[in-house]
Amino acid sequence: MEVEPSVRVTIDDVARAAGVSRQTVSRAMNGKGEISASTRRRVLATIEELDYRPSVFARGMRTQRAGTLGLILSDIANPFFPAVARGVFDAAAAHGFSVVVHNTDAHAGREAAATREILDGGAEGVIGFFEALGDDELVALHRRLPLVVADRRAPAPDVASVSSDFATGTRLAVEHLLAQGHRHLGMLDGAVGVDHVRRHAFAAAAPGAPIVTGPPTLTGGTAAAVQLLREHPDVTALFAFNDLMAVGAVRALREQGRQVPGDCAVVGYDDLTLAADLDPPLTTVHTDKYELGSTLVEALDGVIRARRAGDGAAAGPEHRLLPATLVVRRSG
Amino acid sequence: MEVEPSVRVTIDDVARAAGVSRQTVSRAMNGKGEISASTRRRVLATIEELDYRPSVFARGMRTQRAGTLGLILSDIANPFFPAVARGVFDAAAAHGFSVVVHNTDAHAGREAAATREILDGGAEGVIGFFEALGDDELVALHRRLPLVVADRRAPAPDVASVSSDFATGTRLAVEHLLAQGHRHLGMLDGAVGVDHVRRHAFAAAAPGAPIVTGPPTLTGGTAAAVQLLREHPDVTALFAFNDLMAVGAVRALREQGRQVPGDCAVVGYDDLTLAADLDPPLTTVHTDKYELGSTLVEALDGVIRARRAGDGAAAGPEHRLLPATLVVRRSG
């Protein structure tokens, strides 16, 4: 296989070809002024002609920026995240960023490792679905690198956050179940980490109702449902941490011969793409996941710009709560 | 917000602190020999102590490698890709690589743009689910950067490829449908691009059966099914390009008052995580998506090593066909 000699065309080549200096080429690219329109056009033309691409390494060395963002999430295989990621990718591309993704499995060690990787990798900012790291660790990270936390309350007022409105989302779900006549609710919690908005909202809306915690996965949902049903056989309605756990719960209920929603209603959270095509169609709380992703990027971009500008008394970072609505289908 | 003064600790700081030269520190890190075990330990200790992190930019400048891989796919929101991506991420991490992801929507322009981004970004290799770019373009890319093509036949013998065994997968699906007594099959093709393994295999196994093409999405499946049913109302079994299109087809059939599988069977491809929980549970072709992802990384790593080693008469690149099996559920 013929491997190209890999003769990189450098800024000096362009300068030579255009009959100007390196610096002028640099100015032409970065549009910082100090250059006449005519030479600018000429330089740009020769850049095009020689197919010159600036080296990210050399540039990063001077500027410390590589044009990449880090995206930290627990598990891309959980269908919730791809939908968000799509929004992140599109918005990032619109801003000229590439995105490097890290899975953590909500494991504190891996979350820390991922942040280190991203830090070392020269990214300009991080979007993080952190589930295990503590607030102080996030604040420390934010001192080193622009950060936006996702689906979690901000660890400090000065770090940006974008999140589904979990409080009203779960309240809506619980109220719906209550309105349906259910008197014995239960929750399948998947928050292995530190943030418990959904759990608290559930506890507030359904005082005394049992809560079982497990991993926020399909099998986790099954296991949690089995346990909850064993300890509280009278439960007739389940609110799950997310749709995946809800599906797992449906499996558990079926296994035990209970009809859904006849014997036990199930409500999820996320409104996955296939939620309407499940058996039964899943009642769930909807938040625009694509918008969540793109909003995260916008917020991060704001933080990055602010920090570049010298920070100072910049307008405070964003703290967005994305609307959550209940989508009633047949499962509950 | 207190932004760190950002005093980077460099290799010289470590050298000074350890009482050695830069080069010795470099040797201690990169383990290239030419260093005694004792000083190596000492240097490593001071690296730890000073929390020194080599600059990817400076290192990349010398070595031209950044420790990142590019992953190009059409749409991360399609549940097939996250499952693959998970395998890619895990294997990449095991090899010390980070992964930057690009969506292309199977659009030729975006596929080209993504490769440019990755090239410019200094990645060491690319894993690509290319659906629009031609073979020659892929070969050209491969000359510039180690490449492994996914779910597509290799554009040339010297470029590695890993793919589901689409030929036997679709043959299995068609034979199953035939064995069920269906005589009028149809296919919902989603291959907007250049590779038509599934279509050809279908045409070979069910000669003359109608094929309708559309985007490989949920709505694409619905639209394609509507069209196919209109033109061929006698069809009693549908083979879809992927599970997403299959679900879309089910929606279309239901809309038209047809039972699945009573009036029309539906078989998909991919065996998505939720395939068993759909209504009806989806009969589909299974390939281990996680393994696909990790195998892609292994293959790419092989190419990277070979090219580093000077290429020459290296053992030819991998061409793997991952086994495809039929999972019979209720939809067909």
Added chain:
DNA sequence: ATCCGGGCCGTGAACGTTAACGTGATGGTT
């Protein structure tokens, strides 16, 4: 006539690392 200022452009230096080569000490061979 001189000065001044601004627009446009070039020159050295620096970013932090590794490759290539050089050097001194050690130990073994003739």
Added chain:
DNA sequence: AACCATCACGTTAACGTTCACGGCCCGGAT
């Protein structure tokens, strides 16, 4: 005793870009 590998380590240069300057030229004000 002189020589030569070998080992462990240090020095120099180079990767390609941008920053901080400095210089030139021109028009207008003094």
